[in-house]
Structure formats: structure tokens, C-alpha cells
Amino acid sequence: MSEEAVTTDPVVHVEGVQEPARDLVVIPDRRVQLVPNIGVIGGHDAVLVVETGLGPGNAEKVLEFAADYAKGRRIYLTTTHFHPEHAFGAQVFAGEATFLLNRDQAEDLKVKGPGYLEMFKGLGKPVERRLQGVEPARPDVVYDRAYDLDLGGRVVQLRATGRAHTRGDQVVRVPDADVLFAGDLVEAGQFAIFPWFPPYDTDVSGTRWIAVMERLAAQAPRIVVPGHGEVGGAGLLADVRDYLRLLRDETWVRRDSAVDERTIVEEISALMIERHPEWVGREWIEKGVGCLCSEHAEHAEHPEHAE
Known part of the structure; x- marks a missing residue:
């Protein structure tokens, strides 16, 4: 997601899937903007699809792939x-699959x-x-x-994380394979996406996101599937945790010194780009600063509730 115009077609390609664990495949994003990593997790009796892709056309391809992969499951x-x-x-999956969501995400969607x-x-x-459509x-x-979903010989754990990137974030754990699908809580090779659009959407919380990442990083899963970017290991979780901590600390120390927000954005953008010159999505640094500036006031009044 970016405020800039998207000129490439955000199409999901179901060829060249990756299999990081037994009976578990990832349809990679191929680094195409607005294409997520999509998972298909199998058990003896059923399969779970994680993400649909953008719009009905992409979802139809994902469903077709999943149905072929399921072989009757x-x-x-x-x-x-x-x-x-x-x-x-x-909507494409209606009548073909059982759609499960946590309550906050269902409310977000509605x-x-x-x-x-x-x-x-x-x-x-x-x-x-x-x-369209x-x-x-x-x-x-x-x-x-x-929610623990029994696929038959494999239980998949759906866990609402609480407010972070959105109000209804969810991670998907596959314990027997030690795989974590993290959604946009984690991106590989990209600055964290802060959907900070006041006054229309201010649900993202930098401080709560840090707390979520600290918990996830402590679990150190073997394989992490980010929302966008290359599949990796637990280091992806640590990278996001450390970036968010630094973003908070550098923003708040300047806020404590009464530096204006425009100067904070300029200084921190330069710092973060110097630290991570290879990361994409630089426009999200400013959004992150804006979010954390808003949370600084809450921190100043109630420091014990900051994280």
C-alpha cells in the first residue's frame, strides 16, 4: 500500500510456488506492489488458504490453485x-471455503x-x-x-495480536513445522507500513506494534512468511522489532526537545535510510513518525501504558 500511483498490474502468479515445509506452500509476491505472500497449509482432511490477493480475478486464481492442491480436502x-x-x-471463496476471522478484523472489514x-x-x-466487482x-x-483449526493431523493456530498495524491483525502459526505467517506486521527488505491517515484512519499503533513484535521475536519461529518480501527466519521479526524501537526512540527524544514534526521527519528519514539503504517503502518512515508523535503525548501523560 502506498499513496503513490501504482502503474504495474498487481497480479498474483501461482507458478513457482515455494514449499518451506511439508504440505505447506507459499505463492510468493515476486516483489510486485500490492501483491501479498499467500499461503496454503495442508492437513490430512483440509487445507487453509492465507490471503486472497487483490480483487476477484486474483482470488479466482488462488482458489483454483488451492482446490487443485487440496485434491478433495x-x-x-x-x-x-x-x-x-x-x-x-x-467473496470468490463463498460456498467453496469456510472463511474464518477474528472479531476485530471482521469489524474492520465491515x-x-x-x-x-x-x-x-x-x-x-x-x-x-x-x-471492479x-x-x-x-x-x-x-x-x-x-482459534485452533484442526486440518487433520495438523493444528493451525490463528491468533489475534491486538491493535498494531491494524486493529484486527492476526498471525497464523503452524507449530509442527515452526512456521509463522505474519502479514503486514512484518515486511522483508521494506520499511514498516504505517497506515496513518488522520483523521480517516489512526488505528495503527507504533507502541503496541513494538510489544507484539517483542512477543513474536521471543518465540523465534524457524520460518517467517512476511506480508511482502522474501520468506525468511526469525531474524525478520528482530529486524522489524529493532527498527520500530529505534523509530520510537529517535522520534520521542526529539519530541521531548520540542523539535517540530517536519524536522523530526527529515532527520529520522535520513537516519533510517542510512541504516537501511537497501529497504524500499521510504515514504512509510514519515507515516511512522506521525503515528509515534501522536503517541508521544499519551506516553508523556501515562508512561506506564506506553507499551
């Missing part, structure tokens, strides 16, 4: 959060989905075409904080 669908490239193809649909249509003609999908199963 039941199909489930879940999404890591409600943003369009992750969830705005779910309440904020229409606004995001219109916003994303304005990102460029390729995106607008992909989003999108209708909000309603989950078949809604859980509060935790």
Missing part, C-alpha cells in the same frame, strides 16, 4: 488483516472496508480494474482472540 480461508490486497477477494475500497481505487488504473465478504466463523 475441505478448504478454509483466513486473512491476516482487512487491507485490500490481503482480503478483498474473499466498517472500514468500503472506505479502503474507494481509496485503493484511486491508486491507479491497474488497481481500479482489479477491484468487489463486494464485502462476511466470515463464516468469527473468534475473539484464539
Whole structure:
């Protein structure tokens, strides 16, 4: 997601899938903007699809791939959060798969989905075409904080993390393979995406995101599937945790000195680009600073609640 115009077609290619663990495949994003990494996790009796791709056309390809992979097994669908490239193809799965979401994400999809649909249509003609015919999908199963899905000989753990990148973030754990699908809580080779669009959307929380990343990094899964970018290991979690901590600390020390927000953005952008010159998505640094500046006031009043 970016405020800049998207000129490439955000198309999902189901060829060249990766198999980081037994009966578990990742359809890679191929570093195409607004294409997520998509997972298909198998058990004896069923498969779980993680993410749909942007719009009905992409979702149809994902469903076709999943049905072929399932070979008669039941199909489930879940999404890591409600943003369009992750969830705005779910309608295609209706009648073909059981759609599971945590309660906060289901609410995000219902309440904020229409606004995001219109916003994303304005990102460029390729995106607008992909989003034609999108209708909000309603989950078949809604859980509060935790749901264990038995695929037959393999239990997959769906866990709501609480507010971070969005209000309804979810991670998907496959314990027997030690794999974590992290959604946009984690990107590989990219600055953290802060959907900070006041006054329209201010649900992202830098301080809570740090707390989530500290918990996830402590678990040190063998394989981490980020929302975007190359599949990696636990180092991806540590990278995001450390970046967010530094972003907070550098923002707040300047805020404590009454530096104006424009100067903070300029200084921290330069610092972060120097630290990570190879990372893409530099426009998200400013959004992160804006979010953390807003949280600085809360921290100053209630430092014990900052994280």
C-alpha cells in the first residue's frame, strides 16, 4: 500500500510456488506492489488458504490453485488483516471455503472496508480494474482472540495480536513445522507500513506494534512468511522489532526537545535510510513518525501504558 500511483498490474502468479515445509506452500509476491505472500497449509482432511490477493480475478486464481492442491480436502480461508490486497477477494471463496476471522478484523472489514475500497481505487488504473466487482465478504466463523483449526493431523493456530498495524491483525502459526505467517506486521527488505491517515484512519499503533513484535521475536519461529518480501527466519521479526524501537526512540527524544514534526521527519528519514539503504517503502518512515508523535503525548501523560 502506498499513496503513490501504482502503474504495474498487481497480479498474483501461482507458478513457482515455494514449499518451506511439508504440505505447506507459499505463492510468493515476486516483489510486485500490492501483491501479498499467500499461503496454503495442508492437513490430512483440509487445507487453509492465507490471503486472497487483490480483487476477484486474483482470488479466482488462488482458489483454483488451492482446490487443485487440496485434491478433495475441505478448504478454509483466513486473512491476516482487512487491507485490500490481503482480503478483498474473499467473496470468490463463498460456498467453496469456510472463511474464518477474528472479531476485530471482521469489524474492520465491515466498517472500514468500503472506505479502503474507494481509496485503493484511486491508486491507479491497474488497481481500479482489479477491484471492479468487489463486494464485502462476511466470515463464516468469527473468534475473539484464539482459534485452533484442526486440518487433520495438523493444528493451525490463528491468533489475534491486538491493535498494531491494524486493529484486527492476526498471525497464523503452524507449530509442527515452526512456521509463522505474519502479514503486514512484518515486511522483508521494506520499511514498516504505517497506515496513518488522520483523521480517516489512526488505528495503527507504533507502541503496541513494538510489544507484539517483542512477543513474536521471543518465540523465534524457524520460518517467517512476511506480508511482502522474501520468506525468511526469525531474524525478520528482530529486524522489524529493532527498527520500530529505534523509530520510537529517535522520534520521542526529539519530541521531548520540542523539535517540530517536519524536522523530526527529515532527520529520522535520513537516519533510517542510512541504516537501511537497501529497504524500499521510504515514504512509510514519515507515516511512522506521525503515528509515534501522536503517541508521544499519551506516553508523556501515562508512561506506564506506553507499551
